[in-house]
Amino acid sequence: xxxxxxxxxxxxxxxxxxxxxxxxxxxxxxxxxxxxxxxxxxxxxxxxxxxxxxxxxxxxxxxxxxxxxxxxxxxxxxxxxxxxxxxxxxxxxxxxxxxxxxxxxxxxxxxxxxxxxxxxxxxxxxxxxxxxxxxxxxxxxxxxxxxxxxxxxxxxxxxxxxxxxxxxxxxxxxxxxxxxxxxxxxxxxxxxxxxxxxxxxxxxxxxxxxxxxxxxxxxxxxxxxxxxxxxxxxxxxxxxxxxxxxxxxxxxxxxxxxxxxxxxxxxxxxxxxxxxxxxxxxxxxxxxxxxxxxxxxxxxxxxxxxxxxxxxxxxxxxxxxxxxxxxxxxxxxxxxxxxxxxxxxxxxxxxxxxxxxxxxxxxxxxxxxxxxxxxxxxxxxxxxxxxxxxxxxxxxxxxxxxxxxxxxxxxxxxxxxxxxxxxxxxxxxxxxxxxxxxxxxxxxxxxxxxxxxxxxxxxxxxxxxxxxxxxxxxxxxxxxxxxxxxxxxxxxxxxxxxxxxxxxxxxxxxxxxxxxxxxxxxxxxxxxxxxxxxxxxxxxxxxxxxxxxxxxxxxxxxxxxxxxxxxxxxxxxxxxxxxxxxxxxxxxxxxxxxxxxxxxxxxxxxxxxxxxxxxxxxxxxxxxxxxxxxxxxxxxxxxxxxxxxxxxxxxxxxxxxxxxxxxxxxxxxxxxxxxxxxxxxxxxxxxxxxxxxxxxxxxxxxxxxxxxxxxxxxxxxxxxxxxxxxxxxxxxxxxxxxxxxxxxxxxxxxxxxxxxxxxxxxxxxxxxxxxxxxxxxxxxxxxxxxxxxxxxxxxxxxxxxxxxxxxxxxxxxxxxxxxxxxxxxxxxxxxxxxxxxxxx
Numbered sequence: 001x002x003x004x005x006x007x008x009x010x011x012x013x014x015x016x017x018x019x020x021x022x023x024x025x026x027x028x029x030x031x032x033x034x035x036x037x038x039x040x041x042x043x044x045x046x047x048x049x050x051x052x053x054x055x056x057x058x059x060x061x062x063x064x065x066x067x068x069x070x071x072x073x074x075x076x077x078x079x080x081x082x083x084x085x086x087x088x089x090x091x092x093x094x095x096x097x098x099x100x101x102x103x104x105x106x107x108x109x110x111x112x113x114x115x116x117x118x119x120x121x122x123x124x125x126x127x128x129x130x131x132x133x134x135x136x137x138x139x140x141x142x143x144x145x146x147x148x149x150x151x152x153x154x155x156x157x158x159x160x161x162x163x164x165x166x167x168x169x170x171x172x173x174x175x176x177x178x179x180x181x182x183x184x185x186x187x188x189x190x191x192x193x194x195x196x197x198x199x200x201x202x203x204x205x206x207x208x209x210x211x212x213x214x215x216x217x218x219x220x221x222x223x224x225x226x227x228x229x230x231x232x233x234x235x236x237x238x239x240x241x242x243x244x245x246x247x248x249x250x251x252x253x254x255x256x257x258x259x260x261x262x263x264x265x266x267x268x269x270x271x272x273x274x275x276x277x278x279x280x281x282x283x284x285x286x287x288x289x290x291x292x293x294x295x296x297x298x299x300x301x302x303x304x305x306x307x308x309x310x311x312x313x314x315x316x317x318x319x320x321x322x323x324x325x326x327x328x329x330x331x332x333x334x335x336x337x338x339x340x341x342x343x344x345x346x347x348x349x350x351x352x353x354x355x356x357x358x359x360x361x362x363x364x365x366x367x368x369x370x371x372x373x374x375x376x377x378x379x380x381x382x383x384x385x386x387x388x389x390x391x392x393x394x395x396x397x398x399x400x401x402x403x404x405x406x407x408x409x410x411x412x413x414x415x416x417x418x419x420x421x422x423x424x425x426x427x428x429x430x431x432x433x434x435x436x437x438x439x440x441x442x443x444x445x446x447x448x449x450x451x452x453x454x455x456x457x458x459x460x461x462x463x464x465x466x467x468x469x470x471x472x473x474x475x476x477x478x479x480x481x482x483x484x485x486x487x488x489x490x491x492x493x494x495x496x497x498x499x500x501x502x503x504x505x506x507x508x509x510x511x512x513x514x515x516x517x518x519x520x521x522x523x524x525x526x527x528x529x530x531x532x533x534x535x536x537x538x539x540x541x542x543x544x545x546x547x548x549x550x551x552x553x554x555x556x557x558x559x560x561x562x563x564x565x566x567x568x569x570x571x572x573x574x575x576x577x578x579x580x581x582x583x584x585x586x587x588x589x590x591x592x593x594x595x596x597x598x599x600x601x602x603x604x605x606x607x608x609x610x611x612x613x614x615x616x617x618x619x620x621x622x623x624x625x626x627x628x629x630x631x632x633x634x635x636x637x638x639x640x641x642x643x644x645x646x647x648x649x650x651x652x653x654x655x656x657x658x659x660x661x662x663x664x665x666x667x668x669x670x671x672x673x674x675x676x677x678x679x680x681x682x683x684x685x686x687x688x689x690x691x692x693x694x695x696x697x698x699x700x701x702x703x704x705x706x707x708x709x710x711x712x713x714x715x716x717x718x719x720x721x722x723x724x725x726x727x728x729x730x731x732x733x734x735x736x737x738x739x740x741x742x743x744x745x746x747x748x749x750x751x752x753x754x755x756x757x758x759x760x761x762x763x764x765x766x767x768x769x770x771x772x773x774x775x776x777x778x779x780x781x782x783x784x785x786x787x788x789x790x791x792x793x794x795x796x797x798x799x800x801x802x803x804x805x806x807x808x809x810x811x812x813x814x815x816x817x818x819x820x821x822x823x824x825x826x827x828x829x830x831x832x833x834x835x836x837x838x839x840x
Contacts (some may be wrong), residue, residue, distance in 0.1 A: 091167035250296025497595035702738035740805035748774035
């Protein structure tokens with residue numbers, strides 16, 4: 001072989017190797033990009049996972065061995081993981097701690113792997129370092145591409161994890177589906193390059209070798225090519241094949257050489273092959289077409305034929321060379337994709353929500369039955385149309401709608417009057433709006449979503465929008481909102497503390513009054529756990545064990561109602577009532593508890609009974625004292641008349657002095673009897689005719705009625721009360737009050753002293769003061785001077801003071817719901833009596 005030939009051959013081999021290397025590099029890059037895309041999809045998946053749970057609540061927490069977000073219990077609740085699987089494929093899991101509590105990962109028995117543990121590098125990353133983990137992990141013995149995010153409570157403590165993943169073997173299968181066509185294309189490229197190389201070498205070696213050697217080289221080259229290769233003469237007779245062709249058709253060289261297609265293949269195939277060969281010979285060039293071929297297994301395979309004619313040195317057509325590329329698997333894959341596309345169309349067609357799909361040029365490519373029913377516009381009227389044709393059935397004009405705002409700025413969207421509410425999660429828009437009346441149809445409330453559509457490479461290929469008519473839902477929602485408002489208002493305005501518990505012993509409602517009565521922290525009630533709340537209420541009772549037994553008994557008898565009284569600590573009495581919540585079919589939904597504080601009611605009842613007893617006793621006392629007064633006055637009355645007559649007839653001074661003492665004693669007995677009767681009557685009958693009375697006038701009247709004793713001791717009584725000051729009182733009781741206070745002040749004052757009467761207003765109350773400069777009172781006796789028969793000077797036998805005047809004053813002030821007290825700096829410093837009266 002010449003150096004030139006070797007150089008051409010080596011360059012061709014190097015080029016061939018470079019093509020192979022480039023192809024393998026491209027496949028590796030494609031694999032890496034596909035892997036990267038799969039990780040991006042996992043990120044989207046886990047972000048959506050988080051978003052679904054954000055709708056359930058704002059914070060994860062671990063309570064009572066369960067993982068909660070808001071009021072949503074995650075344990076054994078597969079709703080959100082299954083939604084993630086339905087949307088993205090793959091699997092999803094929620095861990096509480098390192099235990100799976102909600103998952104669609106299946107164990108070897110085909111059951112959800114709830115209760116299995118997180119292990120490996122993901123565990124170290126999430127629970128050891130508190131950070132997310134991305135990468136491969138072994139789950140139940142299978143390799144997965146995974147994404148883990150830690151779940152933290154409000155304090156930042158890791159209490160669990162969210163997981164999404166896809167089996168690596170599933171990812172590998174997808175890659176293999178893509179790799180096969182690429183390898184086929186590479187093979188075709190290599191074949192084409194090999195043919196070109198062969199022709200080049202043939203041209204080169206023609207100079208140095210004979211045509212026979214060139215043919216041997218071509219045959220050798222053909223044998224090394226894995227694709228079936230054949231060549232025929234101009235009459236359609238097979239001249240040769242490579243080894244791959246023999247294996248494909250299951251025949252040896254001697255069975256094929258010199259035969260035509262009519263000798264080897266079924267008539268229908270033979271005729272088609274012959275027709276294609278003739279077309280090639282007539283038109284020249286390279287021929288490519290799809291066909292079928294019977295392989296060694298007896299089955300027909302879909303193939304692509306690549307053919308080209310070869311010529312003699314004079315340019316005449318000598319025959320053709322053909323390469324066969326089996327595309328059976330590719331065709332099956334295409335059919336599978338076609339079926340999947342049809343299934344997708346069928347799914348969209350029969351979705352309950354009105355849905356349409358547009359391509360990247362905004363042309364309608366899907367318009368389902370629900371949207372036909374909603375708009376009255378059939379798919380034949382909009383399919384394939386662009387220029388906002390999909391908006392016309394809703395708004396009566398062609399204009400941008402939600403699907404056209406996917407890439408718009410959210411602030412500008414919110415400014416649009418047609419979408420007063422809009423939310424964007426990732427690339428998906430959510431809105432609630434009112435669609436106006438169009439073509440005689442009433443306006444409707446619509447809940448809509450719109451999202452872009454992407455191919456596997458992340459290229460935007462269109463968009464989808466779904467709409468749900470929520471007009472009736474809005475009406476029901478408004479009615480329900482009103483009823484809930486009415487119910488919550490009634491609940492929180494009730495004088496009873498209310499607690500509602502469902503059939504699973506979960507707290508579903510309570511009101512403010514319940515919190516006020518029990519002082520239970522709202523955070524405990526918000527957990528919804530019935531046991532701790534009942535335990536907390538039981539601790540308030542005087543008999544916690546009895547309280548718990550009674551509650552257990554009530555729950556055991558679901559159909560019963562119960563009412564009893566409970567003694568709480570601190571003297572609080574609670575009226576407790578409980579009734580079951582049962583519908584008209586007898587289904588039990590839980591129990592409602594009412595707690596009413598009847599402490600004041602109970603105390604009032606006790607006070608009423610005591611007052612009744614006191615009134616009865618007072619009536620007996622009144623009867624007794626009245627009878628006693630009558631019995632005393634009966635013998636005293638003649639003495640009043642006889643003693644002055646006897647005194648006039650007595651000449652002996654000593655005897656006359658004794659008669660005077662007897663007269664004074666009789667007068668003292670008479671005054672004591674009258675004051676005792678007044679005190680009893682005031683104590684029994686607390687009512688009277690209330691009047692608006694000018695206080696200064698009452699004081700003047702009392703001063704006038706006591707003028708004799710004031711003048712006798714030359715005591716001046718000063719009335720300093722404003723003339724226009726008015727109080728509400730019983731007039732005769734008020735006069736009796738001032739008579740006793742003035743008499744008491746005069747009795748304990750020296751001749752020539754002054755008694756001062758004043759008043760001051762404080763809010764709706766008037767405070768009156770009666771001040772004297774008399775003998776004063778020891779501070780130790782101030783609390784006793786209003787007691788019956790109390791006398792300041794116990795050593796004196798004072799017949800002029802029966803000791804009931806200040807007691808009568810205290811009773812009168814009590815009847816007017818006021819207070820009375822005295823102040824003195826001690827003996828010799830006088831005394832001031834204060835009392836209060838209401839202005840109204």
